[in-house]
């Protein structure tokens with residue numbers, strides 16, 4: 001841990017960067033995560049003999065445990081990728097992409113990633129890509145529309161009203177013949193694709209997703225959409241509310257490799273936690289212990305996909321004491337401990353929202369980053385960061401936080417908590433917060449104590 005500090009301090013770089021690569025469908029993406037929480041600058045040059053592309057990241061240092069070669073499965077496109085500290089003064093990190101001798105050089109583009117501090121360098125074979133009608137699959141209460149092979153193209157997303165629709169213009173995409181597909185009922189009304197006028201000599205194709213919003217019981221309409229790349233595909237998600245939008249399968253890229261994280265689903269067994277009464281006249285109830293386990297299992301999956309070693313304090317309905325939970329983190333010398341809970345207040349519907357607790361000062365940074373990521377993606381009320389000496393986070397010696405996801409006895413919050421897409425968003429937001437915290441030098445310094 002001291003090595004990390006030593007390097008970034010001695011190099012005097014303003015950011016430490018962690019570099020990984022993913023490949024899908026023959027394309028490759030270099031992912032750069034910066035501790036400075038803003039996109040990095042990228043300078044490129046093309047060298048021959050042997051042919052290679054070089055990407056320099058000025059004012060950036062790489063940690064000593066950064067893998068020096070990046071494995072990617074993009075055989076037609078490149079031979080291998082290497083990472084190193086190109087020079088110490090001024091500090092510059094370098095990624096070298098060794099190309100296939102004799103093959104046509106790939107085209108590349110720098111894109112901003114999904115959360116602060118992420119930069120993507122997308123590499124793909126030169127030439128236009130065909131755009132076809134998507135496959136449509138249900139996911140939670142929404143739909144995922146998947147357009148294969150065009151997720152790496154540069155895109156412009158817009159929306160239009162009456163009827164509500166989202167369009168995406170893709171540069172270097174080609175449509176053989178304009179096509180449309182109608183959907184007679186439900187949220188999705190029509191999907192169509194067509195060629196547009198070329199821009200700067202490059203072909204542009206447009207896809208349009210037209211929605212049929214549902215009426216809300218108390219007035220207004222609901223229809224939301226999201227557009228993102230998933231591997232090499234472009235995905236358009238449609239759903240009722242932004243927080244209920246479906247998400248594609250989690251794609252980890254090893255950003256928590258070597259980290260030990262303890263996930264603690266609150267309560268369990270006889271200790272049901274807070275209780276929410278369902279407002280559907282059935283008199284049914286929902287227990288906090290079940291929701292925290294659902295979210296905890298999702299969190300463990302996302303963290304594992306990022307390469308972390310995850311230990312859960314419980315992965316079924318068992319009753320584990322608070323001291324045993326904290327002891328697991330201490331015995332493992334865990335890099336982080338995250339306890340997941342649902343909130344409740346004395347009067348139903350009086351309060352709503354998300355808050356994150358910490359006890360020890362060295363946990364404040366983690367609590368802040370996790371809370372920021374939760375608020376940015378959940379659409380819940382920001383109930384702030386709180387300092388409290390709850391048993392589990394007081395007893396854990398490393399960074400430990402307690403997340404109150406939302407209020408189980410608030411009608412709107414409860415609807416969210418019961419929605420699997422919302423639960424997944426909670427898990428991924430906590431994961432993003434952990435990635436930010438565990439990849440920054442200052443956090444490591446605090447954690448060494």
Ligand SMILES: [Zn+2]
Nearest residue numbers: 266273341342
């Ligand atoms: Zn609780």
